[in-house]
Amino acid sequence: MKNYSSNPRCVTILYGTENGNAEDYARLIAFKLEYLQLKPTLAALDDYPLKQLVTETDFLIIICSTTGQGELPRNSKKFMKFLLKKKLPSDLLNHIYLSTFGLGDSSYTMFNYAIRKLQTRLVQLGCEELSPGCEADEMSPQGIDGFYTEWESQLISSLQKFFPDLVALDEEFLPPPKNEVIALEESPDVDTVKESDIISQSRKVSGDTSLKFGVLKQNLRVTSEDHFQDVRHVIIESEDLRYIPGDTVSLYPSNDNQSVELLIQSQPHWKPFADKPLVIEGELPRIDGGLIDKKYITLRSLLTHHFDIMAIPRRSFFCKLWHFGDSSTEDGQREQEKLREFSNFEESEELYNYANRPRRSILETLLEFQENLRIPINYIFDLFPVIKPRFFSIASRPSPTSVELVVAIVEYKTIIRRIRRGLCSKWLKSLHEGDKLLFSTQKMNMKFSLPQVPNPPIIMVAPGTGIAPMKSLIEYVSESDIKQELYLFYGCRYKEKDYLFSELWDGLTSRGKLHNFPCFSRDADSKIKYVQDNLFHEYKLIGDLILNKNALVFVCGSSGKMPKQVKLTFIEILRKFGDLEEEKAQKYVFDMEDNGRYREDVW
Structure with missing residues (x-):
């Protein structure tokens, strides 16, 4: 086995995430490896230079969630597109040792499909196993944390075989910051910043050429x-x-001025240079939407436009925060120990009860512990998550x-x-x-046609604000020459309070451009309360559209019970209308998903 002790910078940790969970676990494993003096590289999948994957990566750790119908998160698709190129040789990545960790929910059909796709393709390109991959299940009794701790233990054990001379640092030690932040004396001349300069710089930093x-x-x-x-x-x-x-x-939202001022006031040593221009050295984290040229950045502008101080603090946040506690007094020691508990997996329930259950923000946390916290300005990029x-x-x-x-x-x-x-x-x-x-x-590359049926009927199911993409599609089809039957099953609470765009639907229905089936869950005189009930009430129509006319199904709305109940309803409709056994009806709907006939856009 090759000894890698002379090259401690070859461990690459990449993550794919929509809501930040996978990123948090990636930060945790990176922090762990720092204490083993491995100095890992951490980045989103799409932010990692693909050339380095071929030339500089020896150990690759990928942590990724699954979104939609077995899809990769938005910040992972460019990476996967590269991997899927047909001309790539099968031994392209045979120098890489790989371990993967997937975040999933087994109640969904496409459980952990994203990490499976990534791992399968990387192995096809030559990657060898570093430690066994793990598919964590949020629905399991131990939760994601239980899977993670076991996976991390196996991963560390495997890495230590390649780095036999590693010595773990004491937990009291805090690794140096990723960025050096220096406050200057002169004030920034913000009036000279032009919109074109902001767009240009933002595109350069974020890589987003569609910014406007x-x-x-x-x-x-x-x-x-x-x-x-x-x-x-x-x-x-x-x-x-x-x-x-x-x-x-x-x-790209910003924090309000009052919240930012409260945070600055909570750290008195920040106040003298809160509005001074900053020089930021070192590689910056990706900031979506980009960062105005560095010479115009102040601490206040960073806290206002780039750091998410209203986010719920995650475990990786507390891993750093407790080090900034003042333990010189009994109160300080007690508070520092409390912050330290929140960083431990053994205290997962404590963290949940403190942060997640009451939806406590980072700002509220820092205000609560401000008497015994002193955060060095150099660590702001290590500590605060950027606004997504x-x-x-x-x-x-x-x-x-x-x-x-x-x-x-x-x-x-x-x-x-x-x-x-x-x-x-x-x-x-x-x-x-x-x-x-x-x-x-x-671009989401959603298609509302089929190879054998160019303009099939479309069954749209949309509670609440899920109506947005349906409105786009309905207006587009109804105002063009496309001959396509549209069936809208829209659900809200009250006809007179939250039935959005009712005049539009009534007008299109009267012109024969739309078949509209609204329902109102809180109206006393409404016989049909929910979209799934309305679908089943029209089972003959729905069954005929799906089985005989190759209809597409498009479901959009909040995740949770609705998407699952709607899917079960379609299965029941196929059983009743098509006289299918339950297993065959389920397979039919699953095949619709695989063939692009059943699409979900849920959040």
């Missing part, structure tokens, strides 16, 4: 004032837009000059009776007509 400035044309509440949920119909005007039904828009873009399905027919969104404002009370507002919701709610904002579009 837009003007907010409309930010209109479309649910009634006495309805519990504030839903906005947002219209953004811009130039040279290219999108089709099914594509998405990403928005928020993705929304486009709700308008293709237009080169505007794009529409349907956005639910997230506001609720927690179990500790505190009001919670989502970062993007709070930011979006504060915007006014005429305000400028940065955004980008993403």
Whole structure:
């Protein structure tokens, strides 16, 4: 076996994530390897230079979740596209030792498909096993954490065979920061920053060539004032837009000034240079939407536009945070020990009860422990997660000059009776007509045709704000020469309060462009309450469309019970209409998924 002790920088950790869970576990294993003095490289799958995979990577660790119907997360697709190139030789990666960790939920049909796809292809290209791959199941009694700890133990044991001379550092030691941050004396001349410069620099840093400035044309509440949920119909005007039904828009929210000021005040040693220009040395983490040229960055602008101080703190956050506690007093020791507990897997329930259950934010955590916390400015990039873009399905027919969104404002009370507002919701709610904002579009490559049936009927199932991509598709088809039957099963609570775009549906129905089947779960006189009930009520129509007319099914809305119940309903419809056994009906729906006839867009 080759001795790698002379090259301690060859362990590469790549992650694919939608909501940050896979990234958190990637940060945990990276932190663990740092204490073994391996100095790993950590990046999202799409951010890692593919050339380095071939020339510089000896040990590869991939941590990836599965999204949608067995798909890879958005920040992983470019990596997978490269792996799937047919001309790649079968021994391209035969120098790499591989271990994988997948995050999945066994209640979904495509359980851990993403990590399976990655591992299978990497092995085909020559990768050898470093330690056994693991497919973690969120539904299992031990949860993801239980799978992770076992996988990590096996991985560390395998690595130690290649690095026999490793000595683990004491846990009290804190590795040096990834970036050196230096505050200058002069004030930044922000007036000289042009929009074109911001776009250019943002594209350079983030790699997103679709970034654009837009003007907010409309930010209109479309649910009634006495309805519990504030839903906005947002219209953004811009130039040279290219999108089709099914594509998405990403928005880049910022923290509000009051929250940022509270955080700065909680760290008194930050105040003297909060508005001074910073020099940031070292490789920056990926910042979606890009970073304005470094000479214009201040601590306040970083906290406002780039660090997600409203996120729920994760375990990797506490792994670093407890080191900044002041243990010189009894209170300080007690608080530091509490923060340290949150970083341990043995205290998973403590972390859940403190952070996840009450939806406590990073800002609230730092304010609670501020008396005994002193965070060095050099560690801000190590400690704070960057703000992730928020993705929304486009709700308008293709237009080169505007794009529409349907956005639910997230506001609720927690179990500790505190009001919670989502970062993007709070930011979006504060915007006014005429305000400028940065955004980008993403192609989702959704197809609403079949090789043998160019324009098949489409059955659309959409509770709540899931109506957005349906509106885009319906407007596109109804206003074109395409001859395609559209069947909309839309569910909301009240006809008079949150039945979005009712006038549009009524008009299209009267013109014969749409078959509309709404239902209202809270209206007393509504006989059919939910979309799955409405589907089953029309089982003859649905069965005929699927079995005899090759209809497509498109389901969009919040994840949880709805997508599963809708899928079970389709299976029951096929059993009843087609007189199929349950196993055959299930297989038929699963085959529809594999063939692209059954699509889900859930979050």
